[in-house]
Amino acid sequence: MSSTSSLIRMEIPPVPYFIAVGMTAFGPGGQHPNRRNLGIFDLIWMVKGVLYIAEEDRQWELSEGQTLLLLPDRFHYATKPCDAETVFYWIHFDFTGDWSVTEESAAPVPPIGQPWANRYTIQIPQYTAQPSSAMAQHQLQRFMDLSSENRSNAFWNQQQLFMDLLRKLEEGGRKGSASPAMKLAEKTEAYIKQHYQADLTNETLAEALHFHPNYIVRCMKEAYHCTPMDYLHEYRLEQAKLMLIKTEWPVAQIAETVGFRHTPYFSSCFKKYAGISPLRFRKQYSS
Structure with missing residues (x-):
């Protein structure tokens, strides 16, 4: 056996x-x-x-x-x-x-x-x-x-x-x-996806999930090899990609919608992540 x-x-x-x-x-x-x-x-x-x-x-x-x-x-x-x-x-x-x-x-x-x-x-x-x-x-x-x-x-x-x-x-x-760490990491992931537009921090996650912020960070690293804030950052940028393709909203509106307070910072993060600016990303999918 x-x-x-x-x-x-x-x-x-x-x-x-x-x-x-x-x-x-x-x-x-x-x-x-x-x-x-x-x-x-x-x-x-x-x-x-x-x-x-x-x-x-x-x-x-x-x-x-x-x-x-x-x-x-x-x-x-x-x-x-x-x-x-x-x-x-x-x-x-x-x-x-x-x-x-x-x-x-x-x-x-x-x-x-x-x-x-x-x-x-x-x-x-x-x-x-x-x-x-x-x-x-x-x-x-x-x-x-x-x-x-x-x-x-x-x-x-x-x-x-x-x-x-x-x-x-x-x-x-x-x-x-599923280990306790994996279960908490999955709960954290789900919470981030549901509230990514809000002003999330490790402390607000801890308050919502009723665990110490350091423990949540450790569980996310163990399960997904990234911190909660890393996951939040990439998830916001991926949602921004989708909005650039599916809407005609200005970049500033998209930045605010996905949780970035300042448009220049959003554009800088997007270019670093995707390799091109938000407008060029949209243009490559436009007729």
Whole structure:
């Protein structure tokens, strides 16, 4: 049994893409086939019995309610035959973006990035136990039922169900592995996004979140490798980028709206951050 657990991190866009779903049943003596470099992700969701399976040098004994995500570029093989009747769903999906494997203790560092890109990093535990197994099985059976419907109807419904399952996997993994520092960093991030137009300081964050300002700074550095004020500064500038593209507001109005008191200081910060002035940034997207 593997003693370590990993997170599969997928940077989106693009998003994972559902391909196919099925159910497999093995009697005593049956076993998972050996596969190498399948080229797609294979998510196993156990229903009954025990499946003995390995990926490279890691081994698992999967039982009811447990999931395992097999990676597209690895060697998968059975470590021993099943002892009794064993049933599991499998979901094949593809992902053409950047993905990596990291330990659960590794803190995610979501880039602030361009706001119109809507970037995010999905973090799915490679191996986990699902608390809502019955609900998941209902969704998986719905997956199976959709396979017999017409393609245009099945496509959208299956993609939606698939994304919902990934969300459940990610949420389940985060509840089990998120440290107090990570939880506070995420609360700080959310508060900054909601109040970035206000006059925020480390002290006002501390008052709002009920933690010492030094502890909030330390948690943000640990989780996101930046201070709250660094995050606030970049988030304001990214919102300014969006406003320069989506509105015809003067630069002074945009500067004030995103939380800068003085327009020249805003313009200086923007040029240092984006490499060009606010007006030149707007012009490159104008007809």
